[in-house]
Amino acid sequence: MLTRPCWAEIDRAALTGNLQHMQRLADGATLAAIVKGDAYGHSLAICAPALRRAGAEWLAVTSTDEACAAAACCAEPEKDNRILVLSGPFPGDGPAVARHGFVCAVWQRSHLEELQRGAQQVGRSRLAVHLELDTGMSRQGVSPDGLQELLPSLAESPAVTVDGVMTHLYAADEMDRAATDSQLERLAAGLQQVCHWLQKNGKPAPQWLSVGNSAALLDRAVRESLLGMAAGHGMRLLLRPGIGLYGVAPEFDPEAPEGCANLLQELRPVLSWRTRITSLRRIPAGTAVGYNATYRAQTPMHLALLAVGYADGLSRRVSPAGHALIGGERVPYLGRISMDQAVVDVSRIDAEALAEGAEVVLLGSQAGHTITVLDHARWAGTIPWEILTSITARVPRIAMG
Numbered sequence: 405m406l407t408r409p410c411w412a413e414i415d416r417a418a419l420t421g422n423l424q425h426m427q428r429l430a431d432g433a434t435l436a437a438i439v440k441g442d443a444y445g446h447s448l449a450i451c452a453p454a455l456r457r458a459g460a461e462w463l464a465v466t467s468t469d470e471a472c473a474a475a476a477c478c479a480e481p482e483k484d485n486r487i488l489v490l491s492g493p494f495p496g497d498g499p500a501v502a503r504h505g506f507v508c509a510v511w512q513r514s515h516l517e518e519l520q521r522g523a524q525q526v527g528r529s530r531l532a533v534h535l536e537l538d539t540g541m542s543r544q545g546v547s548p549d550g551l552q553e554l555l556p557s558l559a560e561s562p563a564v565t566v567d568g569v570m571t572h573l574y575a576a577d578e579m580d581r582a583a584t585d586s587q588l589e590r591l592a593a594g595l596q597q598v599c600h601w602l603q604k605n606g607k608p609a610p611q612w613l614s615v616g617n618s619a620a621l622l623d624r625a626v627r628e629s630l631l632g633m634a635a636g637h638g639m640r641l642l643l644r645p646g647i648g649l650y651g652v653a654p655e656f657d658p659e660a661p662e663g664c665a666n667l668l669q670e671l672r673p674v675l676s677w678r679t680r681i682t683s684l685r686r687i688p689a690g691t692a693v694g695y696n697a698t699y700r701a702q703t704p705m706h707l708a709l710l711a712v713g714y715a716d717g718l719s720r721r722v723s724p725a726g727h728a729l730i731g732g733e734r735v736p737y738l739g740r741i742s743m744d745q746a747v748v749d750v751s752r753i754d755a756e757a758l759a760e761g762a763e764v765v766l767l768g769s770q771a772g773h774t775i776t777v778l779d780h781a782r783w784a785g786t787i788p789w790e791i792l793t794s795i796t797a798r799v800p801r802i803a804m805g
C-alpha cells in the first residue's frame with residue numbers, strides 16, 4: 405500500500421460524460437478516443453475500459469506497445485479491437501499488429517513491408533491500415549509527390565488493405581482557418597488520387613476518412629467540411645478527440661468559434677491532483693525558504709510542507725507565480741520546488757484549516773475554488789497537454805465514479 409500522500413483522482417463519470425458530449429456534437433461522425441501517453445496522464449488502465457464501456461468504438465494510441473497495453477486492459481475479443489496506432493508501425497511491430505488486428509497509420513514503403521511480413525507470419529490475409537497524407541504539417545504522412553510512388557507498392561503487400569485515409573490538422577485552433585483550408589484542399593486532392601488508384605486496381609474503396617482533433621470537432625465549420633468530404637466519397641468520418649475528452653477545452657485563437665462557448669463549458673475536468681500538509685512551521689522575518697534562498701521572508705510567516713515535487717511532475721516553474729488550495733483558499737508556492745517537496749505560504753489561512761494531514765489541491769477544485777490545467781500551463785510556460793502528461797508514474801491514479 406502506498407502511504408505517501410500524493411495522488412491523482414480520475415473521475416470516470418466526467419470522462420464518459422465528455423465522450424458522450426463530444427459524440428453528440430459530432431453530427432453522426434464516429435469518434436476515436438485518443439488514449440496515447442497513458443491516456444494523457446490519466447491512466448490507460450482506468451480510462452480505456454471506461455471509454456469502451458461508454459461506447460467508444462475506436463481507441464487511438466501512439467504505438468503498437470501502447471495498443472497492446474490498451475487491448476490487454478480492455479480484455480476484448482479481437483473483432484471489436486478497433487485500435488488505431490497513430491505513429492505507424494515501428495520495425496518489429498508487424499506480427500503483433502497482425503495478431504491483434506490493430507489499424508496502423510502508414511505512409512511509407514517500410515510500413516507496408518513490415519505489416520505484410522507480420523501478416524504472413526501470423527497467417528492473416530487482410531490487415532486494414534489508414535493511409536496518412538501529409539497535408540502541410542511535415543511530420544508524418546506521405547507528400548503529394550510521394551503518393552504517386554507509394555501507391556504501386558501497395559500491390560506488393562497484398563494483405564495490407566487501405567481501409568482509411570487520414571491526415572492531421574495542425575492549426576484547427578486558429579480561427580482564421582487559413583492553414584486548415586489549405587490542408588483540406590490538399591486532403592481532397594490526395595483522397596481523390598487514392599480512391600482513383602484503388603478503384604483502378606480492383607481494390608475495395610476505403611471506409612474511413614480520419615481527420616480532426618478536439619479543436620476541429622468543436623469547430624462546426626471544419627466539422628461540416630469534413631463530413632461533406634467524407635460523404636462525397638461514400639466514406640464515414642472518424643474524428644480523433646484527445647484533450648477534450650479529459651475535460652480541457654482547446655484554446656482557440658483569437659477566440660472560440662461562434663456558438664462554442666456553451667459547448668466548452670459542458671466539458672468537465674477528469675483529473676484532480678492532491679496531496680496533504682506533511683509538516684507546518686513558523687519562521688521569523690529574514691529567514692530563507694528553499695534551495696538557494698530564492699525567497700526570504702520579509703515578515704514572520706507560517707509555512708506548510710507538501711508531499712509533491714518535480715519528480716512527481718510539478719514543474720519548478722510553478723513557483724513563484726503559482727498556488728495550491730488549502731481549505732478552499734489560495735496558498736502561493738514559496739522558493740524553489742524541490743524534487744519531492746514543495747513549500748506554500750499559509751500565513752493568511754485560518755488555523756482550523758491547518759493541520760498535518762489536511763488535504764491540499766494542486767489541480768482541481770476545493771470549496772468552490774478551482775485550479776485548472778490551463779493555470780498550470782500558464783505558470784509553467786507550456787500547454788495543457790504537457791502538464792497532464794508530465795505527472796509521473798510515482799503519482800498513483802485512483803479511479804472515482
Ligand SMILES: *Cc1c(COP(=O)(O)O)cnc(C)c1O
Pocket residue numbers: 438440490572616617618619644645646647648
Ligand atoms: C494526439 C492526437 C490527436 C488528439 O489531439 P487533441 O488536440 O488532444 O484533441 C488527434 N490526432 C492525432 C494524429 C494525434 O496525434
